[in-house]
Amino acid sequence: xxxxxxxxxxxxxxxxxxxxxxxxxxxxxxxxxxxxxxxxxxxxxxxxxxxxxxxxxxxxxxxxxxxxxxxxxxxxxxxxxxxxxxxxxxxxxxxxxxxxxxxxxxxxxxxxxxxxxxxxxxxxxxxxxxxxxxxxxxxxxxxxxxxxxxxxxxxxxxxxxxxxxxxxxxx
Amino acid sequence: xxxxxxxxxxxxxxxxxxxxxxxxxxxxxxxxxxxxxxxxxxxxxxxxxxxxxxxxxxxxxxxxxxxxxxxxxxxxxxxxxxxxxxxxxxxxxxxxxxxxxxxxxxxxxxxxxxxxxxxxxxxxxxxxxxxxxxxxxxxxxxxxxxxxxxxxxxxxxxxxxxxxxxxxxxxxxxxxxxxxxxxxxxxxxxxxxxxxxxxxxxxxxxxxxxxxxx
Numbered sequence: 137x138x139x140x141x142x143x144x145x146x147x148x149x150x151x152x153x154x155x156x157x158x159x160x161x162x163x164x165x166x167x168x169x170x171x172x173x174x175x176x177x178x179x180x181x182x183x184x185x186x187x188x189x190x191x192x193x194x195x196x197x198x199x200x201x202x203x204x205x206x207x208x209x210x211x212x213x214x215x216x217x218x219x220x221x222x223x224x225x226x227x228x229x230x231x232x233x234x235x236x237x238x239x240x241x242x243x244x245x246x247x248x249x250x251x252x253x254x255x256x257x258x259x260x261x262x263x264x265x266x267x268x269x270x271x272x273x274x275x276x277x278x279x280x281x282x283x284x285x286x287x288x289x290x291x292x293x294x295x296x297x298x299x300x301x302x303x304x305x306x307x
Numbered sequence: 308x309x310x311x312x313x314x315x316x317x318x319x320x321x322x323x324x325x326x327x328x329x330x331x332x333x334x335x336x337x338x339x340x341x342x343x344x345x346x347x348x349x350x351x352x353x354x355x356x357x358x359x360x361x362x363x364x365x366x367x368x369x370x371x372x373x374x375x376x377x378x379x380x381x382x383x384x385x386x387x388x389x390x391x392x393x394x395x396x397x398x399x400x401x402x403x404x405x406x407x408x409x410x411x412x413x414x415x416x417x418x419x420x421x422x423x424x425x426x427x428x429x430x431x432x433x434x435x436x437x438x439x440x441x442x443x444x445x446x447x448x449x450x451x452x453x454x455x456x457x458x459x460x461x462x463x464x465x466x467x468x469x470x471x472x473x474x475x476x477x478x479x480x481x482x483x484x485x486x487x488x489x490x491x492x493x494x495x496x497x498x499x500x501x502x503x504x505x506x507x508x509x510x511x512x513x514x515x516x517x518x519x520x521x
Contacts, residue, residue, distance in 0.1 A: 141324045149318035156310055178313050179521075185317045187460040187520075189328040190390040203392035207462040211519065 137197045141188060152181055155201055162205055171212055180208045248295060256291035263288050333386055333455045337478065340451020344444045344482045352440070352486040361488070369409075370484040370495055376405040377503065378477030385452065385474050388467040389459035395466070402473065406500060413496035431494040433487065440486075441502025442509070445472075445479025449510060453517050461518050468514015469507055476506025 140148035159180055163173040183204050191200050249257050255277070262268045262276065263284070274281045325331075361367045380402050387393040417425055431437075452471040461467035480499050489495070 140318075140321055141326075143321050143323035145318050145321050148321050149314060152314045152318060153311075156314060174310060178310055181310070181313060181317065183460070183521075187391075189324045190460040192390060192393075195390075195392065199392045200390070203462045204460060207391065207460075211521070 137188070137191055138193060141191065141193075151197075152184070155184070156181060158198075159205055162202070163209070166209060168213065171216060176205075176208055176212060179212075180205045183208060252291050252294065256287050259284055259287050260291050264292075329386055329389060329459055332458060333382060333389065333452075336451040336453075336455025337382060337448060337474065338451070340448035340475065341478050341482065343447030343451070344479055347447060348444050348482050348486055351443070352483075354485050355488040357488065358485070364490070366490045366492075367484070369412075369492070370487070370489075370499065371481050373405050373409050373495060374477045374481035374484060374499060374503070377402060378474055378481060380404070381470055381474035381477055385456065385467070385470045388463065388470050389456045389461050391460050391462045395470075406496070409492060409496045409500075413491075413493040416492045425493075428491040428493045429497065431489040431491060431498070433489060434494065434498050437483075437487065437489070437494075437498040438502035438505050441476060441480045441483050441499065442505045444483045445476045445502070445506040446509075448478045449475035449506060451475075452510075457518055457520050460520065464515040464518045465511055466514070467518055469511035471514065471518075472507035472510020473503060475510065476503035479503075479506060 137148075137151060140151060156177055159177045160173065163176045167173040167176060180201075184201055187204070191197070249260070252260070259273060259277065262273045263270060268276070270281050270284050273279075274284045277284070279287075355361060380398065384395060384398045384402060387395065387398065417428060420428055449472060452475050453468075456467055456471055480503055483502075484499075489498075
């Protein structure tokens with residue numbers, strides 16, 4: 137950046153090019169539906185360029201440049217809201233990347249299930265998540281149907297006790 | 308346009324940026340605004356009639372000094388707030404230092420005065436108009452500050468607006484001091500400060516709209 141302020145084109149081009157990659161990642165996680173992430177990348181690059189006089193040599197470049205990126209995101213949201221009357225809920229996308237709930241639930245499920253015995257885990261996964269019938273699961277694991285039911289029931293009950301939730305078992 | 312082409316075209320023309328560009332722009336905005344404020348003060352109120360004797364009294368200079376010192380510190384703070392990712396930092400605490408000094412002097416002045424004279428020291432004869440006059444005289448400076456800061460890159464707009472208002476109010480108060488013939492430190496501590504706060508509030512409220520840049 138210092139080279140850029142001094143008017144050296146090549147290091148400056150490399151800096152912008154490197155930072156555009158970081159920006160793409162930044163906006164990929166934060167850009168709400170209805171806004172074009174690549175537009176924001178370009179707007180931020182232009183702002184970094186035109187406002188480069190506000191960069192202070194004593195400051196980390198990334199802190200300065202990401203503050204511009206964040207400002208551009210908020211500004212774009214504000215504009216899209218006032219012009220398009222997009223619902224305010226879309227601002228949520230700012231803070232929670234799309235699909236985060238599902239991803240977190242899946243990760244939590246994996247961790248919880250890991251506390252069970254391997255065969256019980258398999259049975260619960262087959263019957264409760266993959267959607268096999270008790271008979272199909274019994275055939276798959278070479279067990280009787282009642283043994284499957286008992287194992288699933290006990291497994292869920294154990295989970296309920298360990299995690300305090302309502303792992304209800306309605307057969 | 309492809310982003311790579313944009314980067315190419317941006318880096319083809321990279322004029323050297325002089326250091327101190329931020330300070331210069333702020334000085335220009337605040338300076339032109341202050342000229343406007345002086346014009347407003349002269350056309351509207353005029354200097355106090357006894358200005359020739361007043362410049363020999365310490366109180367005249369204390370009023371100007373209090374407001375100008377606050378304005379200078381606020382301007383330094385504004386230079387920070389006009390940059391992305393800047394924090395107010397230690398300068399923010401300094402803004403209150405001139406007020407602290409004036410407040411101590413005001414309390415000493417009050418304590419030394421006979422009780423019957425205290426209300427007059429507090430209220431003067433222009434307390435109801437003083438803050439509003441400071442607001443009107445401060446507005447041209449605020450306009451200059453807004454122009455300067457918009458051309459930089461503030462990212463916390465309301466906070467930048469608050470600081471711009473504080474700076475403009477202080478400079479406006481310093482200019483108003485030429486027209487004002489109040490002579491007590493308690494009056495200065497209360498009513499000048501209130502005037503500065505009014506302009507600060509205007510800046511804070513309008514900052515998020517006025518300071519937006521693209």
